[in-house]
Amino acid sequence: MNFVDRLDEAASRNGSLLCVGLDPDPALMPEGVGVLDFSRAIVDATADLVCAYKLNLAFYEALEEEGFEALKGTVRHISGGIPVIGDAKRGDIGNTARAYARSLFDNLGFDAVTVSPYLGRDSLEPFLEYEDRGVFILCRTSNPGAVDFQSLICEADGRRPLFQVVADKAEQWNEHGNIGLVVGATYPEELRTIRQEHPDLPLLIPGIGAQGGELSLAVRYGVDRHGRRAIINSSRQVIFASSGKDFAEAARRAAIALRDQMRQACP
Amino acid sequence: MNFVDRLDEAASRNGSLLCVGLDPDPALMPEGVGVLDFSRAIVDATADLVCAYKLNLAFYEALEEEGFEALKGTVRHISGGIPVIGDAKRGDIGNTARAYARSLFDNLGFDAVTVSPYLGRDSLEPFLEYEDRGVFILCRTSNPGAVDFQSLICEADGRRPLFQVVADKAEQWNEHGNIGLVVGATYPEELRTIRQEHPDLPLLIPGIGAQGGELSLAVRYGVDRHGRRAIINSSRQVIFASSGKDFAEAARRAAIALRDQMRQACP
16 A cells, blocks of 8 residues: 555544654653653554654664664554654765665655755655655745745746745656655645645644644645645654653643644644 | 864865765675774775765665664774764754754764755754854755756845855854855866855865766865865765775775875866
């Protein structure tokens, strides 16, 4: 089954647009809990509430050997057909991109990854060739600096901001039907534009909660005409809902609340 | 001492613009040699011939635990003040970028890293805050797909291609004097333009050899007015000069030849 079908199925089965982001920052984690145990406990507490998980590689890499083991162990631990996205934002030339793709898809076993578009099509090909995996191309990121380059007006099929040109190219390059886009909830108008212009692409939407994006707009502007294909990520609000021993139960409560708010916001 | 001074000193001491790129691809490595032993042997054979080393993280990551150990061991093994560049091309939002910066600078001990500009200034800040480390921002990459976005004409101080806008911003953001640019030798005219417009920035120049960039143009267009600050990378041509037991001696011979060609090409 291809990635988009797996995503649709998980979202439909759990009735959820929520993607729980695993960003295990030791400064915010409950004391005395290892990163693998932490990640597994969050997964166990939320597996029936999500359409996907997103693992942020930076936080695992920062923990060296322990983090590397936890990364592998967490991906393996997620079962039941829930897609697991490796948030790696890689982007490099051909033979290097191939090594990253092998690492993320073959070794670590991710169902999808995030990639950066700056190097162009041939830097994405090694990922896209894994036809059953998803490839989310950074389009409009959720951070303030997104405006520095992504908003530049470019001469391409008329005058269009760079992030829209990236989305146009992504659509053109989507021969295997495995491309999605990353569009931040912190830019709702841009999200709306991207969804209007690309009615079928899965959108990975970070930025609600701590970053200030509004959940209801992320849902309303992010979903396709069937109310699907918006993968709305929440990391800190769920996984650090409590810093005590009840962190997993607190994560479950937070995930239920978010799932329900997303359902209500769905047009 | 800051990064640029360390770079100038190493280049001057070894009389070399050559950066040896460590891309340990198991398919091309001599049989029966582990990746740490391979990397250390290449370093031992070339340490008096280079201005820097560049480690390509993708190839180490693809080797999982062994690769991770080799990455750390190789950085530690490089001594004598030769700068070590972590070619990671990371780019992510604030708290994630901080985790990557910690991982690359604090844990792994790189003197400099490569980063992707697509997410804008705040995604680079966590790296730039390490004032004694170098930060090479992707500007014009060496691959064919570089044209897809980097050549787009943007409205920014007139009409300028995106890669020049990136370079302009890099110069503006260079408060700590620790920014450099990545400009591929496969685009000599673009390299010449960037050097003319940014006379003092260190340029990391991949793309000679296997990728087809011409060494003499990379030198001529890449150096500053003192014949410095062009870090001209060669990976495969040096490290895979022989696939036999004599790989280290062959790497040394290849590095000497390249260093000498670069000297001769220096205007």
